[in-house]
Amino acid sequence: MKKWILLILLPACVWAGYEALMAFDRYFPFGRMRETPAIRPYEKPQLVMESGTVPVDDSEAAYRAMEPGALRSSLLPGDRKTILEGRRIYATYCMQCHGKNHDGSGTVGQSFSPLPADLETPRVQESTDGVLFRHISYGAVNGRQPALATTLRIEDRWRVIAYIRSLGVRNQP
Numbered sequence: 001m002k003k004w005i006l007l008i009l010l011p012a013c014v015w016a017g018y019e020a021l022m023a024f025d026r027y028f029p030f031g032r033m034r035e036t037p038a039i040r041p042y043e044k045p046q047l048v049m050e051s052g053t054v055p056v057d058d059s060e061a062a063y064r065a066m067e068p069g070a071l072r073s074s075l076l077p078g079d080r081k082t083i084l085e086g087r088r089i090y091a092t093y094c095m096q097c098h099g100k101n102h103d104g105s106g107t108v109g110q111s112f113s114p115l116p117a118d119l120e121t122p123r124v125q126e127s128t129d130g131v132l133f134r135h136i137s138y139g140a141v142n143g144r145q146p147a148l149a150t151t152l153r154i155e156d157r158w159r160v161i162a163y164i165r166s167l168g169v170r171n172q173p
Contacts (some may be wrong), residue, residue, distance in 0.1 A: 071130030085145040086163030120170035
């Protein structure tokens with residue numbers, strides 16, 4: 001007897017639940033995602049870009065293709081405004097790993113092994129601007145430096161380098 005009740009009650013509950021959901025759906029006061037305007041694939045013809053319309057001079061592609069020794073900043077070296085802007089950018093994107101003392105012991109950087117680079121060491125300070133630009137832009141080989149080319153504009157990466165240069169070599173006690 002219980003099996004018969006269960007066989008009758010189960011489909012009835014499923015049907016009642018379905019009807020309740022449909023009633024809720026019909027009278028829901030907000031719009032539905034399926035009802036919002038959207039461009040569906042191939043709804044409109046794809047635009048075809050003419051040959052030669054993609055700039056490659058002074059673009060990311062040109063910087064990536066250059067050797068580090070050939071990379072040069074267009075900013076004035078030692079310009080106070082550039083350094084201050086680089087400091088602001090450093091605080092936003094770099095300080096979490098390299099730390100406020102630039103020693104690689106930032107909040108996030110402490111969990112890395114090896115620690116992020118100490119930016120006031122002779123090794124970093126004696127690196128060319130091009131090498132620093134490549135490390136910041138495309139990541140460091142065998143390191144944890146993330147590639148920031150898609151995050152920071154080219155000028156902003158040069159500003160961070162100007163700020164790093166302004167730090168100089170740390171005096172060891």
